[in-house]
Amino acid sequence: MYLNPNWRILTVGDGDLSFSHALYRAIKPKKLIASTYDDEHTIKTKYTDNAFSDLTDNKVTVLTHFDVTNKDTWRRLNNDTFDVIIFQFPLIPAFAGKTAFVENTQKNSLNTLNRALLHQFIKYACELALDKSGPMLCYITSKDVKPYLHWNIEGSLVAGLDASYLGKIPFDISKFPGYKIRNVDRDKHVKDTSGITYIFSPKSNADLKSILTYPDYLTDNHCALCRAGPFHGNEDHQKHINAKKHQQMLALEHEWKNWLTHFNNKEEL
Template identity: 30%
Template sequence: MGKNKRQKHLSHGKKSNPQKYTPLTRPSGVSKPASKSSTKPSKPQAQHRKPTLPFSPHEQILLIGEGDLSFSSSLIIHHKCQHVTATVYESSHELLSKYPHVEENIKAIEDGGGAVRYGIDAMKMRPFTTGKEREGVMDRIFFNFPHVGGKTKDVNRQVRYNQELLVSFFNNAMPSLSPKEGSSIVVTLFEGEPYTLWNIRDLGRHSGLEVKRSWRFQASAYPGYRHARTLGVVKGGGGWKGEERAARSYEFVRKGEGAVMGSGKGKREESSVDEDEGDESLHEDDVEEQGDEDKEDHKKENDDDEDEGD
């Protein structure tokens, strides 16, 4: 028998015996090693972040469309602001009928040295000025949650009406702004649509303003504050609570005052800061935290009368 035939014959007679796989087991009494934890510190939850307060107690503060005046009274009672002028769209009689509890807020403002002015329309208001040159006197001008109300169910028209409101407000507020560098206008809006459709940054630019910074609005920073609806207090209660919804504040300054040098560029660019002052959290993180839980609230709000003012 030749060599090749012998090898073939032997290979046919030899049975293959593959090794059987036996899974490894951990000896008894030995626990699973703990996974390595990331050394990167976790970001603080939104409700625990230090709130941004864009004012000082000694500054001249003007508030537009103040609703039930709870925001203004909180500035005086809890933040010790000394020069507060709060304005409302309604007459004193209309205000009391819409918000029966408003008297206590009016008293707190007046007792704290502030003033309440009635019948002030953001689209027609006159400048708050003084001196021979009629210079503006306000260091901070606030318009919290501006809205024209439920004029129409058509989204495009509603967006246009609110854009017109904001453009008129910016133009009318500018003369009231103190000539001191750093004086600013602060507008707060809810997150998401339809508010993002208003393009508030562009509206400010058309009025000679630019965004210096923006931050997540935290209602809890203003004890006693309650979001007031345009139609007033709903009988029987119920409905969504505006102070619990995600919102964002935008601080506008005159063009050039908020500009910074672009990295590696020779021209000045708008500083559109989306970080909270003294906080490393980004705006994108805030939006993610809102998630889908507010979609039903947005839908309900669009179906009802919308909110104007605080």
């Protein structure tokens, strides 16, 4: 992950705030605001080892109840603007019991709900929080394993948005001592699986271009959904299209496009 100490940085969805604290200690950015979905009491109750007080003692603003899918949440920034906004290992909050799970997944799968979380993060970050005169960067760090790689983060997450996928860079957790990757809604650490930071922006960025990679599977004669290719002729291509894996990925993509249509229609009202 490339970070410039002169950047104004906002972190979102930082459950126990350990990433924000590690980032603060590692680079001492020009400006840092940390945010988390929970309220202060919940953070301190849920995570026995949290960085809330460590941040506030160092005069770092911590915003609680920060829901990246809610426009009003972003407006709480009170015209503060940023150069980069970072979302580490995002995942929708766990549902409270089987009934809540069934109710929330009747219309959309977990795949679509997680994509929707990230789509709205990028949309509202670009519209309401990133300084138009700055680099305007959205960083999403995720794991390159199932189910995360089925979200098609690089391929269709920014469909319909004024933002593009610029490329990716490995996330090296050793650069952030004290950062603990957590299970969602649980005071339990997870294995430090290698992460990938995906970078999005409405602008091109010459400074980052030399250190980012852009995968071949997003180019012609490949399948971005399955990260497959290049195909050797029409027969090879057709065989892939007919394969069970591709059909499953196609179904997820179809559901995602339906969600986008519904969401865009609501935004236009």
